[in-house]
Amino acid sequence: MPVKAMLQIKKLIHDYITRDDEGNVSGKIRALDDVSLEVKPGEFIAVLGHNGSGKSTLAKHLNALLFPSEGEVWVDGMETDDEDHLWDIRQEAGMIFQNPDNQIIGQVVEEDVGFGPENLGIPTKEIWERVDEALTTVGMQEFRHKSPNRLSGGQKQRVSIAGVIAMHPKCIIMDEPTAMLDPSGRREVIRAARALNEVEGITIILITHYMEEAIYADRIFVMDEGKVALQGTPHEVFSKVDTMKKLHLDVPEVTLLADELRKAGLDLPEGILTKEELAEALGLAKKKN
Numbered sequence: 001m002p003v004k005a006m007l008q009i010k011k012l013i014h015d016y017i018t019r020d021d022e023g024n025v026s027g028k029i030r031a032l033d034d035v036s037l038e039v040k041p042g043e044f045i046a047v048l049g050h051n052g053s054g055k056s057t058l059a060k061h062l063n064a065l066l067f068p069s070e071g072e073v074w075v076d077g078m079e080t081d082d083e084d085h086l087w088d089i090r091q092e093a094g095m096i097f098q099n100p101d102n103q104i105i106g107q108v109v110e111e112d113v114g115f116g117p118e119n120l121g122i123p124t125k126e127i128w129e130r131v132d133e134a135l136t137t138v139g140m141q142e143f144r145h146k147s148p149n150r151l152s153g154g155q156k157q158r159v160s161i162a163g164v165i166a167m168h169p170k171c172i173i174m175d176e177p178t179a180m181l182d183p184s185g186r187r188e189v190i191r192a193a194r195a196l197n198e199v200e201g202i203t204i205i206l207i208t209h210y211m212e213e214a215i216y217a218d219r220i221f222v223m224d225e226g227k228v229a230l231q232g233t234p235h236e237v238f239s240k241v242d243t244m245k246k247l248h249l250d251v252p253e254v255t256l257l258a259d260e261l262r263k264a265g266l267d268l269p270e271g272i273l274t275k276e277e278l279a280e281a282l283g284l285a286k287k288k289n
Helices: 055-061 083-092 109-119 124-137 153-165 183-198 234-238 241-246 253-263 275-288
Strands: 007-019 025-039 044-048 070-075 093-096 171-175 203-207 219-224 227-232
Touching: 007 055, 025 055, 025 070, 025 227, 044 055, 044 183, 055 171, 055 203, 083 093, 093 153, 109 124, 109 153, 124 153, 124 183, 153 171, 153 183, 171 183, 183 203, 219 234, 227 234, 234 241, 241 253, 253 275
Parallel strands: 044 203, 044 219, 093 171, 171 203
Antiparallel strands: 007 025, 007 070, 219 227
């Protein structure tokens, strides 16, 4: 029996309606144009694209913050257009946004993490079990009695992630969760995302414009002008350096360096993603010579 898709998008179109100064409809802007893709349970997916490519609009469809103008979006077998399943979908597909301050509402870390389960009507004893579990998962147990205002950006974002984990989602959509963080904070959040995926088996959808964050994904979807312009494994996508440049996107610095060395005549494979891979490839190239 085939595994049911965690997320399934069929011919999705999303139009934003524009209005004049008097509030009358003046036109529409197509943000997503005939997008189809499928994500299996437990996958780590990265979605890349320049500003205005449609990637954040796509993210908001995955937990029914937006609804299709045309086409279908299914989350764990439930269609997002079905109002009867709206809260089930939002519980199963949690959302993390750019600014953690917009998601944190509690005066104390543990209270903030317990807010979601409390709203679901979970018994008090189980709420605290979930809070313990979630804070441990993101490495924030020692901060549970602190005010979120006293935390760094990376720590706040980990509290946001813990709040979503406490609702026991099957999938977490992260819409540029590291955009407002320094490099240290970015590493904290991506480490937490990878642990959730590898240890807990949670499906992760990471929307990002940092290429280095996408190298850990199972698959990458590259958005451009509302369409999926490129898809594949990180090695497959980042081996297309010239195509990525045409889409106004970078590739990881190591990949770019390897590409330049290859063009200069070194026998290196395409799609090198890490310093370790480059060192190994250079060692093999040296032996051949």
